[in-house]
Amino acid sequence: MMREAMAVAWKDFRLELRTRERLSSMIIFSLMVMVSFRFAFSFFAVHADDPARSSALVPPILWIAFFFAGMLGLAPAFSKETDAGTLNGLLLAPADRFAIYLGKLFSSLVFIFAVSLSSIFFFAIFFNYDYAGQWAGVIGVTLLGTLAYASIGVTVSALSSTAKTRDVLLPLLLITVTLFTVVVPSINATSNILTNDYDAAMTHVRYVIAFTLISFVLSYFLFDEVLED
Amino acid sequence: MLELRDLSKKYGGKFALKRLNLNVPPGQLCILLGPNGAGKSTLLRILCTLTRPSGGDALISNHSVIEEPTDVRRSIGAVLHEMLLYEDLTAAENLRFYSRLYGVPSEEKRIDDMLARLNLLHRKNDRVGDFSRGMKQRMSIARALISSPKVLLLDEPFTGLDVKSKDQVSSMLTEAVTGGATILMTAHDPDMAHDLGHRLLVLVDGKLQYDRQKTSVSKTDFVSEYKRMAGAAP
Amino acid sequence: MNWGKRHDTALHVTLLVTLLLLAYLSAFVAYVPSGTWDMGSFRMFFYHIPIAWTAYLSFGIVFVASIAFLKTRSQKWDMVAASSAEVGVLLTTLALLTGALWSKAQNGYYWTWDDAKLFTTFILWMAYVAYVALRAGIRGEAKARLAAVFGIISFVFVPLSFFASRFMTSLHTNLTSYPFPRENVAILVLGVIAFTILFASLLRLRLGLEKITAQVEVVKEGMEEST
Numbered sequence: 212m213m214r215e216a217m218a219v220a221w222k223d224f225r226l227e228l229r230t231r232e233r234l235s236s237m238i239i240f241s242l243m244v245m246v247s248f249r250f251a252f253s254f255f256a257v258h259a260d261d262p263a264r265s266s267a268l269v270p271p272i273l274w275i276a277f278f279f280a281g282m283l284g285l286a287p288a289f290s291k292e293t294d295a296g297t298l299n300g301l302l303l304a305p306a307d308r309f310a311i312y313l314g315k316l317f318s319s320l321v322f323i324f325a326v327s328l329s330s331i332f333f334f335a336i337f338f339n340y341d342y343a344g345q346w347a348g349v350i351g352v353t354l355l356g357t358l359a360y361a362s363i364g365v366t367v368s369a370l371s372s373t374a375k376t377r378d379v380l381l382p383l384l385l386i387t388v389t390l391f392t393v394v395v396p397s398i399n400a401t402s403n404i405l406t407n408d409y410d411a412a413m414t415h416v417r418y419v420i421a422f423t424l425i426s427f428v429l430s431y432f433l434f435d436e437v438l439e440d
Numbered sequence: 441m442l443e444l445r446d447l448s449k450k451y452g453g454k455f456a457l458k459r460l461n462l463n464v465p466p467g468q469l470c471i472l473l474g475p476n477g478a479g480k481s482t483l484l485r486i487l488c489t490l491t492r493p494s495g496g497d498a499l500i501s502n503h504s505v506i507e508e509p510t511d512v513r514r515s516i517g518a519v520l521h522e523m524l525l526y527e528d529l530t531a532a533e534n535l536r537f538y539s540r541l542y543g544v545p546s547e548e549k550r551i552d553d554m555l556a557r558l559n560l561l562h563r564k565n566d567r568v569g570d571f572s573r574g575m576k577q578r579m580s581i582a583r584a585l586i587s588s589p590k591v592l593l594l595d596e597p598f599t600g601l602d603v604k605s606k607d608q609v610s611s612m613l614t615e616a617v618t619g620g621a622t623i624l625m626t627a628h629d630p631d632m633a634h635d636l637g638h639r640l641l642v643l644v645d646g647k648l649q650y651d652r653q654k655t656s657v658s659k660t661d662f663v664s665e666y667k668r669m670a671g672a673a674p
Numbered sequence: 675m676n677w678g679k680r681h682d683t684a685l686h687v688t689l690l691v692t693l694l695l696l697a698y699l700s701a702f703v704a705y706v707p708s709g710t711w712d713m714g715s716f717r718m719f720f721y722h723i724p725i726a727w728t729a730y731l732s733f734g735i736v737f738v739a740s741i742a743f744l745k746t747r748s749q750k751w752d753m754v755a756a757s758s759a760e761v762g763v764l765l766t767t768l769a770l771l772t773g774a775l776w777s778k779a780q781n782g783y784y785w786t787w788d789d790a791k792l793f794t795t796f797i798l799w800m801a802y803v804a805y806v807a808l809r810a811g812i813r814g815e816a817k818a819r820l821a822a823v824f825g826i827i828s829f830v831f832v833p834l835s836f837f838a839s840r841f842m843t844s845l846h847t848n849l850t851s852y853p854f855p856r857e858n859v860a861i862l863v864l865g866v867i868a869f870t871i872l873f874a875s876l877l878r879l880r881l882g883l884e885k886i887t888a889q890v891e892v893v894k895e896g897m898e899e900s901t
Contacts, residue, residue, distance in 0.1 A: 218540035222526070222533075229528045296522030300583075303488060303524075304541040305514035366827070370820050374811035380804075387804040387828060391797055391835035418838055429830060433823050436744055439492075451815075453892040 212313070215306035219314025220321075223288075227322070233287055237280045237326040242333060244276040249337050265340065266405035270398040273334060277327050277357060278385075278394055284322045285364040286381055288315045289372035298438075308435045316365045323357050348404035352416065356397035359419045360389055362426040369437045392422050441466040441622035442487070442591055446496030449482055456482045458646040459496065464639070466590070469613065469623045471637035473630060475670045478643045480626040481521070484595050487624070488518045500591050514542075517584035519594040523576050524583060527569030531560055531579060534568055535586055542587035554582045559608060573600040581609060585616070592616060594625040598632065610636055630666040634659040642669055687875045694868040718776035723862060724869035726769040726795065732762035732873065733798060733829060736805065740825030743818060749888070752818035755825055757880035759805050761873065766799040794836040801828040 227233055252268065292298040301311050331349060335341060342349050367388060371380045396415040403412035442464040449457040456479045464470055474480050485491045487498055489509040497504050503511035525534050532551055539547035555561040558578040563571065568579060577600060584592065592613070598606050613636070617623055627633050633640055634654060640662060642650035649669055657665070739755035742748075773792065774784045785792070805828060809821050 214543065215541055218537060221540070222529070222537045225533055225537075226526060226528055295527065297524055297526060299488075299490060299520065299522060300524035300538070301541075302490060303513055303516075303518055304538075305510050306541065307510070363827070366823075370824055371808070371811070373816055373820070374808065375813070376807070376811035380807055380811050383800075383804050383807055384824065387797065387800040388831050390800075391793070391838050392831055396838050422834060422838075425830065425834065429827055433826060436819055436823050453895055 212307050212310045215304060215310040216313035216317065219301065219311055220317040223315070223318035224321070227318075233284055233322055234325065237283045237322065238329060240283055241276050241280040241326055241330045244279065245272070245330065245333050245337050248272045248275075263406070265343070266402050269334070269338075269340065269342070269405065270401035273330065273353070273401065274356070274394050274398050276330050276334075277323075277353065278360070278389075279382075280326050280330065281323045281357060281360055281364065282382055282385055284319055284326065285361065285368040285385075286377070288319050288365060289369045290377060293372045302438060308438050309431055311438065312365055312369075312430055312434045315369075316361055319361050319365055320358065323361055324354060327353050327357050343405050343407075345404050345407075348412070349401055352397055352400045352404060352412070355416060355419050355423075356393055356400075359393045359397075359423040359426065362423050362430065363388055363393075366426075366430045366434060366437060369434070393419060396422075441468075441501060442624060443499040444496070445499070447483075447486065447493050447498050448495035449479070449486060449491070450494040455646055457486075457493075460646075460648055462641070462648065462651070464622055464624065466622050467617055467620050468639055469617045469637050470625065470639045470641055471633040472624060472626045472641045472643055473628065473633055473666060473670075474626075474643035479646045480643055481595055483643070484518070484520070484593050484624070484626060487512075487593050488516065488520070489513055514587075515589055516591045516593055517587060517589035518592075519577075519580050519584045519597050521595055523580045525568045525576060525579055527567065529568060530565045531555060531568055531571075531582075532564045534579065535582060538583050538586050544587055550586060554586055557612065558582050574602055574605040577601055578605060578609065581612065585612070590621055592621055592623045592625075594623065596626055596628065598627070598629075606632075630663045631659065634662050642666060644669055687871065687878075691868055691872045691875060694864065694871070718772055718779065720862060720865050722769065722772040722776055724865040725765055725772060727866055728869050728873040729762060729765040729769045729795070729798065731870070732758050732765055732877075733802070733832070735877075736762065736825045737829035740822035740829075743822045744826075749818070752822065753881055753884040753888070754877075755822065756809060757877055757884050759802055759809070759825075761876050761880055763799070763802040763806060764876075765873065766795065766802055769795055770799060794832060797835045798832055801832055804828065 252272075289298070292301065302308075328350065331342075331353065364385060367384045368381060371377045371384055374380050396418050400412045400415035400419070403409070403415065442462070444460045444462040447457055447460040448455060460483070472480055472483070482491070486493050486505060487500060489505050489512050492506065497506055499505070500512045501515040503515065505512050526537070529537070532555070535551040535554065536547060538544075539550060544550055552561065552564070555564055558581065560575060560578055560582065563575065568576065571579065577597065581594075581597065584594075594613075597609060601609065613623055613625070617638075625637070634657075638654055640650065640652050640654060640657070641648060650665070652662075735758040736755050739751045739758060743751035743755060773795070778784050805821065805824055808824050809817060812820055
């Protein structure tokens with residue numbers, strides 16, 4: 212199983228290295244979101260010395276960027292294969308369908324992590340903000356949150372890849388399924404970390420981790436049905 | 441090696457395949473002809489486990505497509521209408537991917553071997569997207585053969601090929617069959633079918649109307665017989 | 675399938691439901707409680723609860739039908755899921771609306787994100803809309819299968835979202851703190867039964883529509899064949 216999953220992931224990396232389509236669109240989008248917020252919130256300049264306001268404002272901005280940039284990373288995972296007709300190549304392989312899920316999850320995660328982490332740094336630059344020194348905590352929550360997001364996102368992306376309306380459908384399905392389960396707890400956890408409230412942060416983080424496990428289990432049982440004819 | 445048992449496929453209310461029965465031993469090259477819409481591609485998709493049958497079963501290397509699809513996939517190599525190639529990757533990268541997917545041992549040597557036999561070695565590190573139609577088709581066949589499958593399923597593999605490529609592919613297929621593989625191939629041209637195949641099958645309107653060994657019928661007879669059958673189809 | 679007979683049954687059921695609802699309305703008009711509750715908002719409550727209940731029931735049906743479809747591949751279950759989802763969108767929209775109206779009269783505001791039940795109902799609404807959108811966007815064989823998968827996924831996620839919300843919200847309008855005479859409980863139960871029957875007949879009608887549409891498709895295909 213792992214061998215096939217790694218083959219799929221390696222192939223995605225090779226393709227991305229060759230074309231650089233996904234990463235570039237994701238990073239540009241993330242930058243656009245940051246810049247838009249920078250000007251939308253010009254009245255509420257983010258001050259490092261006003262922790263209450265920053266800790267309330269920063270996480271939502273970050274997570275809106277992560278959510279949509281992440282979506283740009285998840286959509287091509289299956290739509291490219293469907294459009295190019297290569298999906299059958301994957302389906303013909305004598306591998307568990309779950310191996311395809313794992314492979315796509317791994318490659319999507321690497322892209323989404325890369326963009327999320329760069330977003331965190333861009334944000335620090337644009338908003339002149341240093342996360343109250345809590346870099347490790349913020350990055351940690353981001354990684355866990357994006358893992359949760361992708362773990363169900365890959366399945367949802369596969370679900371919508373054959374629909375004619377997939378460009379609109381994917382965001383709709385993703386929001387329904389991840390808004391209150393991943394995005395909101397991650398925002399809360401990040402907020403808590405920025406105000407040094409680790410206990411509260413852990414409650415939310417535990418929830419996100421539980422959600423990730425549930426997503427894995429659901430995908431394990433349902434992914435076969437999503438891909439097969 | 442390949443067996444159909446009362447195989448049926450229904451789409452909506454209509455039957456695309458009606459209770460097909462067939463038994464193909466190893467080392468036989470079967471060519472399946474039929475007019476458009478006869479159900480040839482549907483049959484191949486079922487054998488590739490890309491679609492489930494509505495009734496009956498199909499067995500490949502004694503594995504059922506319904507019960508043991510993974511084992512079936514392990515024994516087959518398929519060339520379909522879609523090339524199943526990644527245009528932005530090189531020939532070698534494409535084959536490397538499929539080798540890993542199928543767990544092919546000593547993949548580099550095998551890749552070079554395969555490319556050489558299909559006369560593509562000189563384009564090993566070129567983007568597949570830049571290949572001509574004929575070259576892509578040969579790549580697709582390389583992809584299908586990379587795992588040394590016992591059963592080959594091909595959907596009109598000669599489409600868009602020039603004479604030279606057709607010859608190359610034909611000799612590859614004959615070679616595979618001599619080595620013990622079973623081949624089921626769909627085609628449109630009864631002339632070519634009679635030349636290449638051991639066994640000739642004709643599918644019309646979802647039913648197998650004709651099943652003869654090549655040696656039992658002359659080419660001219662077969663061609664006219666086929667024209668009659670195909671012409672009479674609804 | 676003899677739809678002639680079913681048609682009569684549906685008619686009878688609808689009549690029964692209408693009668694029940696009329697009885698319902700007249701019954702609680704007689705029991706205006708004194709003091710705390712304003713008449714208008716009080717009445718809304720008696721609609722809101724049963725509607726919300728049927729909205730959740732409907733989603734449970736989508737979930738069960740989705741699983742049944744994946745296990746049996748029988749078109750019947752897919753039709754049940756599709757019908758239940760469409761009726762469910764309607765019910766959830768009504769639940770949110772009646773809830774908002776009642777909230778405005780009772781609390782002075784239409785909406786608050788503080789309320790766990792409230793935004794779980796909102797997620798339910800989003801899930802329904804997403805499910806219907808998914809079905810609308812996919813044609814052919816895959817539709818039933820993919821919709822079933824999403825039906826299962828979203829059903830699991832609605833309560834999950836509820837749990838997430840528990841960390842940061844207060845309780846839904848606490849009913850036990852209101853004066854609630856015993857007669858009103860009976861009326862409420864009557865309302866729940868009435869709306870459940872209404873839901874069932876709506877579902878039946880919608881399912882009938884689905885079945886007839888499927889039959890038309892078959893006939894259409896048959897006609898295309900012969901030309």
